[in-house]
Amino acid sequence: MNKNTLTINIDKSSPIPIYYQVASSIRDRITNHEWEVNEKIPSEAQLTEEYGISRVTLRKSLDALHAEGIIKKEQGKGVFVQKNPQPMLHDFSLPLTLSSRMQENGISVTPLVITSHISEPVPYINKILELDEKEPLAYIKRVFILNNKPIGLNNSWLSSKKVPKITENRLIDNHLSLTLANVYNLKPKSIENSIQSIIPDAADMKTLNIHYLSPATLIRSTSYLDDETPLEYSMTIWLGDRVKFNLNITND
Structure with missing residues (x-):
């Protein structure tokens, strides 16, 4: 150059x-x-x-x-x-596949659980997950760390009936997808994503240790089981200068 x-x-x-x-x-x-x-x-x-x-x-x-x-x-x-700060490459694969690809490329993202509890129903989330409007939700909030820096903040909701005691026990290596697969035998077959550029609120900025108006992307995701039953609804904030998105589209 x-x-x-x-x-x-x-x-x-x-x-x-x-x-x-x-x-x-x-x-x-x-x-x-x-x-x-x-x-x-x-x-x-x-x-x-x-x-x-x-x-x-x-x-x-x-x-x-x-x-x-x-x-x-x-x-x-x-x-x-001193080092090339290559961003994490997010290709919208299913969680286990994405994690495996990152490991193959020598990228190690560490999830840390911030909070985990049974929450009151959230009407629009219960509707997305096709649950009874009165069913409590299992709620898990995690921060993702890459090279000792926060790169993402994840909020996940699941049916408390499908994943009993998930908020009482530790996730396997703090990985939700790994825990769902190995403990509950729940493996999503498909996932729907929506993408939006946002400015994180004050609380999220503090958790992510970022400055006001730092670029960020919000991905809302709903994963589905083989029978097309919704499994998980999540909202993940990814920092714009630390995560790169890759989306391939083919003409069938």
Whole structure:
């Protein structure tokens, strides 16, 4: 790639802080292999010229990337790429298949359970799951971690009758799909997804440790068993700079 000096547009009227925009841009450039691991990135003078910003703002951006472990600073030598922050690739496969593919590609996403309990019925969710309107729901909330950083926040609801005591016992390695398959012999055959760009609310931003107006994608999913009975309804927020979506469409 041509590494000559260029001007990169930063929206200085945006409510998203300039340093955050610059850090995201540099992260993307590393992800796209403009600079490889252990390669020195341009000097502060060149980067401030490219982005049209002050050195104070640039150093704040570099400090954020350094905290993520993406770059490293060597006294008297400059700033070097420490790792390529490749995003998680989400291809809308069934959960067990997606998890297997990520492991094959050396990507290890760690789910952590935040809360798990039996909740009161939620009318629209009970309707989606084709349950009696008075049936309680098993509710599980988890955060997904990649490279020690939160990348997603998942809320799942299931019929409390189909998965007895699931909220009382630990999930297998905190994996819901693995627990459903191995403990309850429930394996979804299909899944329906809807996708929406969102701004997470304050509580979710705090859990995900992100800044106001950070890009995020909400995926609402309903999984179905062999007999087309709904199994699980979920809402998952994926961070836009840490997750890449891949959707293949063929013409039959």
